[in-house]
Amino acid sequence: xxxxxxxxxxxxxxxxxxxxxxxxxxxxxxxxxxxxxxxxxxxxxxxxxxxxxxxxxxxxxxxxxxxxxxxxxxxxxxxxxxxxxxxxxxxxxxxxxxxxxxxxxxxxxxxxxxxxxxxxxxxxxxxxxxxxxxxxxxxxxxxxxxxxxxxxxxxxxxxxxxxxxxxxxxxxxxxxxxxxxxxxxxxxxxxxx
Numbered sequence: 131x132x133x134x135x136x137x138x139x140x141x142x143x144x145x146x147x148x149x150x151x152x153x154x155x156x157x158x159x160x161x162x163x164x165x166x167x168x169x170x171x172x173x174x175x176x177x178x179x180x181x182x183x184x185x186x187x188x189x190x191x192x193x194x195x196x197x198x199x200x201x202x203x204x205x206x207x208x209x210x211x212x213x214x215x216x217x218x219x220x221x222x223x224x225x226x227x228x229x230x231x232x233x234x235x236x237x238x239x240x241x242x243x244x245x246x247x248x249x250x251x252x253x254x255x256x257x258x259x260x261x262x263x264x265x266x267x268x269x270x271x272x273x274x275x276x277x278x279x280x281x282x283x284x285x286x287x288x289x290x291x292x293x294x295x296x297x298x299x300x301x302x303x304x305x306x307x308x309x310x311x312x313x314x315x316x317x318x319x320x321x322x323x
Contacts, residue, residue, distance in 0.1 A: 160188045161193040162185050162186060162187070162188055162193075163187075163188075163194065163196050164183055164184060164186065165195070165196045165197075165199050165200065166184075167181060167183075173202060173208060173275075174202060174205060174226075174275035175273070175275065175278070176216065176218075176226070176276050177216070179210065179214055179216075181214070182208060182209065182210050183208075183209040183211075184199065184200075184205055184208060184209075185205070185207035185209065186201075186205055202273065203273075206227065207225065207227040208226045209225045210224050219254075219277035219313055220250050220254070220255070220277075221241050221243075221246065221250065221316075222242050222243075222246060222250075223239050223240060223242065224240050224241070224242050225239075225240045226240075226275050227240075234268070234286075235269050235270065235272055235283070236266060236268040236269050236286055237267055237269070237275060238266050238267070238287075239265045240264050241258060243258075252312070252315075252316050254312035254316040257288070257305070257308070257309045258288060258309070261289040262289060263288065263290070264287075265287070265288055266285065266286035266287035266288070267282060267284075267286065268283040268285075269283055270283050279314055282314075285306045286306075288306065288309060292306050292309075
């Protein structure tokens with residue numbers, strides 16, 4: 131039984147399940163400070179519409195809804211209004227969430243493939259859809275969450291199916307390598323339009 135516990139723990143850590151547990155116990159969760167935009171803004175070099183929820187790091191002094199934006203350096207998530215997407219690398223997305231592990235530079239991107247047009251469909255979008263989950267992106271500059279090919283270092287994960295963490299798994303590494311290449315092609319096409 132001990133052999134099964136370690137892989138399950140690794141999967142839980144990689145998917146963020148353990149990271150989202152509340153250290154205070156119970157079913158409550160931290161009351162993270164957040165701000166709902168009242169007009170279109172540029173946040174982390176991304177143009178977001180009014181009604182976007184910006185979530186920040188847990189704070190002793192600030193909790194719940196805020197009257198004004200907090201520092202972008204404390205931002206942990208951008209959640210677009212329900213039913214709204216923005217184009218990220220040629221894909222309609224609904225949210226971007228910073229990796230839970232602060233030592234890792236990057237974030238997870240959530241797509242809404244129902245809003246993907248035929249023109250946007252390509253090898254990259256097909257690969258992403260095959261994972262049926264979030265895409266983990268490693269970046270160089272934490273202040274830029276836009277689709278900036280010069281800032282994107284790698285594709286870290288595509289759901290729990292493909293993870294850079296499993297370096298010895300050639301199939302996973304090959305899939306992520308190809309996905310990164312195809313993402314760069316797709317994104318550059320969408321930027322040139």
